[in-house]
Amino acid sequence: GAGVSQTPSNKVTEKGKYVELRCDPISGHTALYWYRQSLGQGPEFLIYFQGTGAADDSGLPNDRFFAVRPEGSVSTLKIQRTERGDSAVYLCASSPTGGLNTGELFFGEGSRLTVL
Amino acid sequence: KQEVTQIPAALSVPEGENLVLNCSFTDSAIYNLQWFRQDPGKGLTSLLLIQSSQREQTSGRLNASLDKSSGRSTLYIAASQPGDSATYLCAVRTITDYKLSFGAGTTVTVRA
Numbered sequence: 001g002a003g004v005s006q007t008p009s010n011k012v013t014e015k016g017k018y019v020e021l022r023c024d025p026i027s028g029h030t031a032l033y034w035y036r037q038s039l040g041q042g043p044e045f046l047i048y049f050q051g052t053g054a055a056d057d058s059g060l061p062n063d064r065f066f067a068v069r070p071e072g073s074v075s076t077l078k079i080q081r082t083e084r085g086d087s088a089v090y091l092c093a094s095s096p097t098g099g100l101n102t103g104e105l106f107f108g109e110g111s112r113l114t115v116l
Numbered sequence: 117k118q119e120v121t122q123i124p125a126a127l128s129v130p131e132g133e134n135l136v137l138n139c140s141f142t143d144s145a146i147y148n149l150q151w152f153r154q155d156p157g158k159g160l161t162s163l164l165l166i167q168s169s170q171r172e173q174t175s176g177r178l179n180a181s182l183d184k185s186s187g188r189s190t191l192y193i194a195a196s197q198p199g200d201s202a203t204y205l206c207a208v209r210t211i212t213d214y215k216l217s218f219g220a221g222t223t224v225t226v227r228a
Binding site: 004006031033035040041042043044045048055056059091093103104105106107108109110112 | 152161205221
């Protein structure tokens with residue numbers, strides 16, 4: 001596609017529910033990142049994929065969070081047993097290259113998650 | 117761990133005035149620095165990318181400088197317009213890492 005696409009744009013759920021957020025990166029981009037942004041803050045790193053593998057998941061806050069990228073393109077961020085503190089905007093970004101040669105990152109519009 | 121600070125947190129100027137946004141980072145061993153714009157409720161739009169070997173980058177009314185040794189970057193926006201109202205974020209990537217570390221942003225309001 002022309003840009004990074006994220007769905008849903010808004011998700012309201014109840015505490016304890018399971019949520020999936022999807023990211024469709026720019027075609028051909030091998031590197032994919034998930035970030036989380038709370039109100040008034042800069043984005044915080046969650047996980048980085050190079051191809052199909054998670055090269056760095058050190059930013060995932062706990063084991064309720066998991067992400068996959070099975071075919072090296074679309075990625076899904078999965079959150080189990082959601083808590084109110086998970087409420088934030090989840091941003092996805094992609095880059096044409098990865099690793100230490102990563103250049104410019106292109107971000108999607110984000111998925112706004114609200115946990116009631 | 118790379119720490120990125122943006123000062124001021126908010127800025128309000130009359131239309132036509134030049135804008136100066138500051139970004140500082142603690143680890144000067146960077147690979148590149150990227151400036152983004154974020155409108156309310158929207159994602160991030162890349163404005164300028166400066167590689168560590170560069171001193172500045174320009175795009176239209178925007179100019180970003182980089183002083184790696186002092187850990188600073190400045191974004192200049194000439195002749196501001198109300199449409200420039202947004203939050204501007206600075207992000208840095210260190211040479212041993214591949215993830216961007218972000219500042220909290222500067223929220224700019226340009227008054228007509």
